[in-house]
Each structure stands twice: as structure tokens, then as C-alpha cells.
Amino acid sequence: MEYFVQQLINGLTLGAVYGLIAIGYTMVYGIIGMINFAHGEIFMIGAFHALIIALGLGITTGTWIPVALVAALVGTMLLTPIYGWALERVAYRPLRGSPRLATLITAIGMSIYLPNQVQLLQGARIKTLPPVLQGGFEIMEGGGFVVTLSYLQILIMVLTVTLMVAFTLIIEKTALGRAQRACEQDRTMAALSGINVDRTIALTFVMGATLASVAGMIFLLRYGVIDFFIGFLVGIKAFTAAVLGGIGSLPGAMLGGFLIGLIEAFWSGYFTVEYKDVAAFSILVLVLIFRPTGLLGKPDIEKV
Amino acid sequence: MTPRPALDVPAILKEAGLTALVMLGLTVGLVGFRIPDGIGASALETRFGAVAMACGLAFAGRIALILLREKRPRRVLFASTAYAVVVALAQAAPVLFSPAATERWITLRPFDSAVVNGMTVVLAAAFALRAAWMEWRHRRFPGIKERDKAMDAMGARVQRATHFFGPALLLVAVILPFLPMVDRRLLDIAVLVVTYIMLGWGLNIVVGLAGLLDLGYVAFYAVGAYSFALLAINFDLGFWICLPLAGMLAATAGILLGFPVLRLRGDYLAIVTLGFGEIIRIILLNWYQFTGGPDGISGIPKPTFFGLEFKRSASDGGETFHQFFDLTYSPVDKIVFIYYVILGLALITNSFSLRIRKLPVGRAWEALREDEIACRSLGINATNTKLTAFAIGAMFGGIAGSFFATRQGFISPESFTFIESAVILAIVVLGGFGSQIGVVIAAILLIGLPEIFRELQDFRMLTFGGAMVLIMVWRPAGLLAHRTPSIRLSDRGGEP
Structure with missing residues (x-):
């Protein structure tokens, strides 16, 4: 039981990372119907920005840690979305209205380009952040096994839930969110009613990149080690999460993220660590066989 | 003014x-x-x-x-x-x-x-x-x-010129090893390019003809490579016997994957195939007893020319190629032979996919790509039709894979990462879907040029990714995207 609770906590915090990235995939997919393959690389760049700011401030110990953390968070949330915007501007906007596979190829091209750029600029070796936030609560104990809920995990959950609520509110309540939903339904009609479609799409990328940068920072704090290649696997799994939840659906992305995180945590907790990715992908295949549009996705009706 | x-x-x-x-x-x-690198990071x-x-x-x-x-x-x-x-x-x-x-x-x-x-x-x-x-x-x-129009016109012209251009290109490909300026390094590059051309043609059946987005093609490449390596090492079978077996095993893998997932459409199919590619790679990486894990498999035998080996001296009492034909031994002979093997395999893939377009199943693929609902209404079994495309594409991937294994002599899961799938897909899309000659041009552009410009070293993948983006932005429909239907109702058009 204790072991189960511990894996549950671990899985939920891991799922938070996937969920935050998956929202970016799902929002972009919803609005322009393309797989933004390079989104995982934005996450990686977010982690690098956070690390640069944290190390640049030179504060990794002492009472100033909360300040450094907030600075790194705000900094990466400001810098990384510029990459999201530039990505859309350079690789996707010129191809609007082209065959869909064309954008997929530019997306793959960018997802090759970006990590290589980071590798050239920062070197191929791993980068580390000394553990900054240690300690936690012991919530239960039994059979010699202590279940801990670390401060970091609490921070991650609070951050994730806050961001998810904030972004849901943005999409439900604000003018920008209305514009996004309008573009999602019918881009031509939205343009006719005075919505700047290009700007709305660019802002969607910026929003997705903001969430991905936070995910990058969480990843950095949680594991303390990053390199230029982390974006690929995490990105694929976040995309899997988005598909699992039903791509285009925001709550679906969160649900899918948490599910993938839990599957991974329980699989590595009870079976083998090596095959945790196999488990995640297999569950995806199983879900898609029985619910071809994901858990919360709307079935798309094909009309002739 | x-x-x-x-x-x-x-x-x-x-x-x-x-x-x-x-x-x-x-x-x-x-x-x-x-x-700064590593642990104990200090100043930036x-x-x-x-x-x-x-x-x-x-x-x-x-x-x-x-x-x-x-x-x-x-x-x-x-x-x-x-x-x-x-x-x-x-x-x-x-x-x-x-x-x-x-x-x-x-x-x-x-x-x-x-x-x-x-x-x-x-x-x-x-x-x-x-x-x-x-x-x-x-x-x-x-x-x-204007550019699109010009390129469309050029695509059409190239398509028409293929009647003369194709055989000429083939002739160049056949006599390539004997051209004066071709050295060993260039021949190696040519082998690599032709391998990718074959993979491109194989994937073209799935993506270009049947319109199924497959992001995990490298999985079949891996299945073929490992089938050959394991068969050759454990059962002592030769390359030419293993080749069809590897193809069949890869096709079986294609059917096994395709069966549950081909009901999915578009991007769902894409992500599942991508996941499948990763699953295969992870299994290869972790099933240590069977696949050798990250160490891979080494000592894979080289292909023989009707039982004649390409070595300085034959292994067990047999004859070698140069002894049989009374030639002086040259290590280049082996590369020339390997080049002809892959050229032959690629040409088989090409003529197969050109011919199968005219069969009912090939026409069904193209029809499915254009409109699935119309096909269903006409009584075409969509799942079976897609499954054949998937299996045949996988088979060619597997054959190319076993060629890869025999050429390298060593395989490990590192050769079968997602990037490979992406590169093959990029070749198909950049060439202009469904265009056989486009695949050739794109493969030469994407594989050949970076190999020749080895001096770029660290910048190779960077320029590769950047070039993918630039070419696509410059020409979204693919380089030679002129598509003539394989069948016309009037007599005027004829076959492409």
C-alpha cells in the first residue's frame, strides 16, 4: 500500500510534465491541425534557459533559493516563447494552406535543427543543477517503507494545477481564447469576422511554448540533469499523452499526461524500468483501438 | 516611371x-x-x-x-x-x-x-x-x-523526360563503378544513397501510393536487419537465402502492426507507427540474450557471388572471387559487388512499384488515398487494401535492412532511431509524393551532398534539419510534385 502511494505521487508529478507539454501539442493541433513535432525541443530549450538563469544568478544554496527559482521560472517563461514564436514564423507560417505533410516535414526538420543548435552552442555533455529544494513530508509509514511527499513535488503540483486552471480560463473567458476557438472551428469565417488569424495562431504557439518552458524547468528541478537530447523522448511521450486524451481537447491533454505519467511510474515500480516506454505506447495502441479518437476526443464525423 | x-x-x-x-x-x-559541463558547475x-x-x-x-x-x-x-x-x-x-x-x-x-x-x-x-x-x-x-508554376512545369517536363532520362540515369548508375573519377569513398557514398533510394521507394508505396503516414518505417528496416543477422549467425544461412526470409518477416511485422491500427486515420496512425518504431528499438536494446542489446551483433557474413567470397583468401577451402576469375585481388571488388547488389534490389523495388500501380490492388491504393469513403462505397475492402500496402512497404524495408546488415557487418539499435524514419519520409515528401524520380533526386540531395561535405562535421545535422525546412518552405509540394494519374478514362493520356 505504501509503495503504491509512493508510485502514485511519483507518477502524478511525472504526469504533470507530460501534461504541460501535451497542452501545447493539443492547442496547436486544434487550431491548425498539425503535429508540432518541434514542441519537445521547445521544452528542452526551456530547461536550458532555466538552468542558465539559475546558474547565472549564482544562487543554489541559502535562503535566496525561492527568489532564484522565481527568477528562473519567469525568465524561462519570457525567453522560451520567443523560440515558439520564431518556430511558427519561420517553419509553419510560410506553409499555411500547403499539403499537411509539408508542415510535418518542416516540423521534423526543426526538431532536428534545434537540438543540434543547442548542442553546438552548449556542448554535447550533460549539464547539472545541484539539488536546490530538498526535504519533504513523511505522510505514511509501514513495513519499513516511508512514503515521502517532497517540497519539490508539492511545488510541481501547485504550479501545474495553477497553470492548467489559468490556461483553461484564458481559453474559456478571454477575447484571445474566443479568437482561438473561432479559428479552430473555421479559419476563413474567423478572418471574415475581423480576427487576426496569423496573430492568433502565433499566440497559440507562444502559449504552448510558455507551458513547455515551465515543464522544462520542472524537469530540471526534478532530475537535476539535462542535455540537448531530452526534448525528443519527452516530446514523443507528451504527444502520446495528447493523443491518448483525445487530441484537440485541453482536459484530454491533462488527463492523458497524468495517465502516461502513472503508467510509467507503476510499470517501472512493479515491473521493469527498461520497458516503461513500451508500456506507455502499448496502452496508447489499446486505447486507440477501442476509442479511435482518444479518451475525451470528439469523434470526427466525415461528410461526403 | x-x-x-x-x-x-x-x-x-x-x-x-x-x-x-x-x-x-x-x-x-x-x-x-x-x-559548464558536468557536475560541480561553477561560473558561466x-x-x-x-x-x-x-x-x-x-x-x-x-x-x-x-x-x-x-x-x-x-x-x-x-x-x-x-x-x-x-x-x-x-x-x-x-x-x-x-x-x-x-x-x-x-x-x-x-x-x-x-x-x-x-x-x-x-x-x-x-x-x-x-x-x-x-x-x-x-x-x-x-x-x-510563380515559382510553384515554374516548378510544376519542370516537374511535368521531367516526368515526360523520364522516358529518356530514366534509362540514361540507369546507365550512369550501372557504369558508375568504372568511371575514372569514382574512388572508393565515392562508391561508398553511392551505396548509401542507393540504399536510401530503395527505402524511399519502399516507403513511397505506403505514403505516396496508399496515402498512409508511416513514421516508424525504420522498424521494418530493423526487423529485416536483425532477422538476417540472427539467421545468418545462428543457422549459418547465406545472404541470398536470408533475403526473402527477412523480407517475409518484415512483412509479417507490418501485418501484425497494421492489423489493429489501420482503422485509425491520419495523425493517429502516424503516432502509432512512431510508437511502434520506438517499441521495436527499445526491445532490441533490452532483450540482451536475443539481440545483444546495446552491443549489437557483429560478424555478420558478407554476401557471396554464387558462393564465391570477396576476401583475400577463402575461409574454408573454397575459392574466392578473384581466384575463380583469375584476377588480382582488390578490396574495391567487394564494394563494387555490394553496389550492384543494392542497385539490383532498388531496381526491383522500382519496377515492382511501377507495375503494381497498374494492378487492381495498386489502383485501389491510389483510390483509397484520394477518397476513402468513395472506395468503401464501391466495395473496396479498405482494411485489407491498406494492409497489403503496409506489408509490401515493410517487405522492401526489411530487404533493405538485411542489405544494410550485410554491408556493415555490424548492427546495433543505434542505427534504427526515429531520425532514420524521418530522413526516409523526408526523401519521399521532398521528392514529391508518388514520384519515383523525385525520390532519387531527393535522396541524392539529402544523403549524398551532406556526405560529400563531411567538412561541415558538427554542423552536418544542423544543416540537414535546416535544409529540410528551407526546401519545404521554398517548394511545399515537393520538388517534383507533378502527379499524373496512373489511369485515365480517355485514350489520349496513356500510362505515365
């Missing part, structure tokens, strides 16, 4: 300033600071000079673009030519000038890296070219629409 409206200088400066600001945001973190290195230079160049470049847009090419022409010449000279200074002069020239280099400097020179040269075009032809550089 009507007088031109005056330039709105503040607006231009504002636009260029914004560009520079975006550049600052992009570079200040990753370029401005370098995180700073590189603000490069950041400032990047912002300055972005500012200037944006102004150049605006001036071109406003049809004032002259200044752009002078400035960008001057920049290109100066930087090129500064880069080449150690060869051209005396050491003392070199010292001074080197200070004119904008960045430390020669490759980055070269890239800015190419960019400046492109600006100069556009400006020169505008200056002397008195019109804008062709926009995307």
Missing part, C-alpha cells in the same frame, strides 16, 4: 528594431551564456559579442529585406556584396595574405566559427542575387506562386 514614394524611415527602423529584439531574445540565453562563460553581432546582422538583414520589398535594390546590392566579399576575404585571409595582414583581416570576422561566417556570407550573397535580379530585370524576384 512614376516617382516612388519616399521611404518611411521611422517605420523601417521600428520594424528592423523589432527583428533585432527578437534576435536578442533568441540568442541572449543560449548564445550569450555557456553552461559569456559570449555577448556574438549576441550583439547576431542582433546587428538581424537588424541589417531586415532593413535589406524591407528595401527589397520597397523595390530599392541598389543599396542592398552594394551593401550585401561588400559584406559577402569582406567576410569571405577575412575567412580566407590565412591563405591569401601575409601573417601580419592576416592579423588585421581576422578582426573582421563576425563570428568565431568559420561555418557560421560562411552561412552569413551565403545569406548575404542570396540578398545580393535578389537585388541584382531586381535591378536588371526590373521586376520582383519570382514569388512563391
Whole structure:
């Protein structure tokens, strides 16, 4: 039981990372119907920005840690979305209205380009952040096994839930969110009613990149080690999460993220660590066989 | 000529300033600071000079673009030519000038890296070219629409010329090993390019003909490679016996994967195939007893020419190729032979996919790609039809895989990463879906050129990714996207 609770906590915090990235995939997919393959690389760049700011401030110990953390968070949330915007501007906007596979190829091209750029600029070796936030609560104990809920995990959950609520509110309540939903339904009609479609799409990328940068920072704090290649696997799994939840659906992305995180945590907790990715992908295949549009996705009706 | 409206200088400066600001945001973190490697990280290195230079160049470049847009090419022409010449000279200074002069020239280099400097020179040269075009032809550089039209026309022309061009290309491919300037290295590159051409043609059946987006094609490549390696090592079977077996095993893998997932459409199919590719790779990596895990499998036998080996001396009492034909031993013979093997395999793939288009199943693929509902209404079994496409594509992938295994003599899961799938898909899409000759051109562009420019070293993958983006933005439909239907109702058209 204790072991189960511990894996549950671990899985939920891991799922938070996937969920935050998956929202970016799902929002972009919803609005322009393309797989933004390079989104995982934005996450990686977010982690690098956070690390640069944290190390640049030179504060990794002492009472100033909360300040450094907030600075790194705000900094990466400001810098990384510029990459999201530039990505859309350079690789996707010129191809609007082209065959869909064309954008997929530019997306793959960018997802090759970006990590290589980071590798050239920062070197191929791993980068580390000394553990900054240690300690936690012991919530239960039994059979010699202590279940801990670390401060970091609490921070991650609070951050994730806050961001998810904030972004849901943005999409439900604000003018920008209305514009996004309008573009999602019918881009031509939205343009006719005075919505700047290009700007709305660019802002969607910026929003997705903001969430991905936070995910990058969480990843950095949680594991303390990053390199230029982390974006690929995490990105694929976040995309899997988005598909699992039903791509285009925001709550679906969160649900899918948490599910993938839990599957991974329980699989590595009870079976083998090596095959945790196999488990995640297999569950995806199983879900898609029985619910071809994901858990919360709307079935798309094909009309002739 | 009507007088031109005056330039709105503040607006231009504002636009260029914004560009520079975006550049600052992009570079200040990753370029401005370098995180020290490893544990016990201490102070960051700073590189603000490069950041400032990047912002300055972005500012200037944006102004150049605006001036071109406003049809004032002259200044752009002078400035960008001057920049290109100066930087090129500064880069080449150690060869051209005396050491003392070199010292001074080197200070004119904008960045430390020669490759980055070269890239800015190419960019400046492109600006100069556009400006020169505008200056002397008195019109804008062709926009995307005109370009598309021109490329469409060229695609059609190439398609028609294929009747003559194809055999000519084939002839070049056949006599390639005997051409005077072809050395061992070039032949190696040719083998690689032809392997990718074969993979491209194989994937073209799935993506180009049947319209199924497969992001995990490399899985079948891996299945073929490992089938051959394991069969050859454990059961002592030769290459030519294993080849069809590997193809069949890969096709079986294709059916096993395809059966549950082919009901999915579009992007769902894409992600599942991608997941499948990763699953295969992870299994290869972790099933240590069977696949050797990350160590891979080595000592895979080379193909033989009707039982004759390509070695200096035969292994167990047999004869070698050069002994049988009374030739002097040359290590190049083996590469030439390998080249002909892959060329033959690729040509089989090609003629197979050209012919199967005319069979009912091939026509059903193309029909499914265009409109699935119409196909269902006409009584075509969509799942079975897709499954055949998947299986046949997988089979060719598997055959190419076993060729890869025998050529390398060593395989490990590292050769079968997602990047490989992406590269093969890029070849198909860049070539223009469904175009056989387009695959050839794209493979030569994407695989051959980077191999020849090995000097780029670290920048190879960077330029590869960048080139994928640029070519696609330049020509979204693929290089030769002219698609003639395989079948027409009137007699005039005939077969493509």
C-alpha cells in the first residue's frame, strides 16, 4: 500500500510534465491541425534557459533559493516563447494552406535543427543543477517503507494545477481564447469576422511554448540533469499523452499526461524500468483501438 | 516611371528594431551564456559579442529585406556584396595574405566559427542575387506562386523526360563503378544513397501510393536487419537465402502492426507507427540474450557471388572471387559487388512499384488515398487494401535492412532511431509524393551532398534539419510534385 502511494505521487508529478507539454501539442493541433513535432525541443530549450538563469544568478544554496527559482521560472517563461514564436514564423507560417505533410516535414526538420543548435552552442555533455529544494513530508509509514511527499513535488503540483486552471480560463473567458476557438472551428469565417488569424495562431504557439518552458524547468528541478537530447523522448511521450486524451481537447491533454505519467511510474515500480516506454505506447495502441479518437476526443464525423 | 514614394524611415527602423529584439531574445540565453559541463558547475562563460553581432546582422538583414520589398535594390546590392566579399576575404585571409595582414583581416570576422561566417556570407550573397535580379530585370524576384508554376512545369517536363532520362540515369548508375573519377569513398557514398533510394521507394508505396503516414518505417528496416543477422549467425544461412526470409518477416511485422491500427486515420496512425518504431528499438536494446542489446551483433557474413567470397583468401577451402576469375585481388571488388547488389534490389523495388500501380490492388491504393469513403462505397475492402500496402512497404524495408546488415557487418539499435524514419519520409515528401524520380533526386540531395561535405562535421545535422525546412518552405509540394494519374478514362493520356 505504501509503495503504491509512493508510485502514485511519483507518477502524478511525472504526469504533470507530460501534461504541460501535451497542452501545447493539443492547442496547436486544434487550431491548425498539425503535429508540432518541434514542441519537445521547445521544452528542452526551456530547461536550458532555466538552468542558465539559475546558474547565472549564482544562487543554489541559502535562503535566496525561492527568489532564484522565481527568477528562473519567469525568465524561462519570457525567453522560451520567443523560440515558439520564431518556430511558427519561420517553419509553419510560410506553409499555411500547403499539403499537411509539408508542415510535418518542416516540423521534423526543426526538431532536428534545434537540438543540434543547442548542442553546438552548449556542448554535447550533460549539464547539472545541484539539488536546490530538498526535504519533504513523511505522510505514511509501514513495513519499513516511508512514503515521502517532497517540497519539490508539492511545488510541481501547485504550479501545474495553477497553470492548467489559468490556461483553461484564458481559453474559456478571454477575447484571445474566443479568437482561438473561432479559428479552430473555421479559419476563413474567423478572418471574415475581423480576427487576426496569423496573430492568433502565433499566440497559440507562444502559449504552448510558455507551458513547455515551465515543464522544462520542472524537469530540471526534478532530475537535476539535462542535455540537448531530452526534448525528443519527452516530446514523443507528451504527444502520446495528447493523443491518448483525445487530441484537440485541453482536459484530454491533462488527463492523458497524468495517465502516461502513472503508467510509467507503476510499470517501472512493479515491473521493469527498461520497458516503461513500451508500456506507455502499448496502452496508447489499446486505447486507440477501442476509442479511435482518444479518451475525451470528439469523434470526427466525415461528410461526403 | 512614376516617382516612388519616399521611404518611411521611422517605420523601417521600428520594424528592423523589432527583428533585432527578437534576435536578442533568441540568442541572449543560449548564445550569450555557456553552461559548464558536468557536475560541480561553477561560473558561466559569456559570449555577448556574438549576441550583439547576431542582433546587428538581424537588424541589417531586415532593413535589406524591407528595401527589397520597397523595390530599392541598389543599396542592398552594394551593401550585401561588400559584406559577402569582406567576410569571405577575412575567412580566407590565412591563405591569401601575409601573417601580419592576416592579423588585421581576422578582426573582421563576425563570428568565431568559420561555418557560421560562411552561412552569413551565403545569406548575404542570396540578398545580393535578389537585388541584382531586381535591378536588371526590373521586376520582383519570382514569388512563391510563380515559382510553384515554374516548378510544376519542370516537374511535368521531367516526368515526360523520364522516358529518356530514366534509362540514361540507369546507365550512369550501372557504369558508375568504372568511371575514372569514382574512388572508393565515392562508391561508398553511392551505396548509401542507393540504399536510401530503395527505402524511399519502399516507403513511397505506403505514403505516396496508399496515402498512409508511416513514421516508424525504420522498424521494418530493423526487423529485416536483425532477422538476417540472427539467421545468418545462428543457422549459418547465406545472404541470398536470408533475403526473402527477412523480407517475409518484415512483412509479417507490418501485418501484425497494421492489423489493429489501420482503422485509425491520419495523425493517429502516424503516432502509432512512431510508437511502434520506438517499441521495436527499445526491445532490441533490452532483450540482451536475443539481440545483444546495446552491443549489437557483429560478424555478420558478407554476401557471396554464387558462393564465391570477396576476401583475400577463402575461409574454408573454397575459392574466392578473384581466384575463380583469375584476377588480382582488390578490396574495391567487394564494394563494387555490394553496389550492384543494392542497385539490383532498388531496381526491383522500382519496377515492382511501377507495375503494381497498374494492378487492381495498386489502383485501389491510389483510390483509397484520394477518397476513402468513395472506395468503401464501391466495395473496396479498405482494411485489407491498406494492409497489403503496409506489408509490401515493410517487405522492401526489411530487404533493405538485411542489405544494410550485410554491408556493415555490424548492427546495433543505434542505427534504427526515429531520425532514420524521418530522413526516409523526408526523401519521399521532398521528392514529391508518388514520384519515383523525385525520390532519387531527393535522396541524392539529402544523403549524398551532406556526405560529400563531411567538412561541415558538427554542423552536418544542423544543416540537414535546416535544409529540410528551407526546401519545404521554398517548394511545399515537393520538388517534383507533378502527379499524373496512373489511369485515365480517355485514350489520349496513356500510362505515365
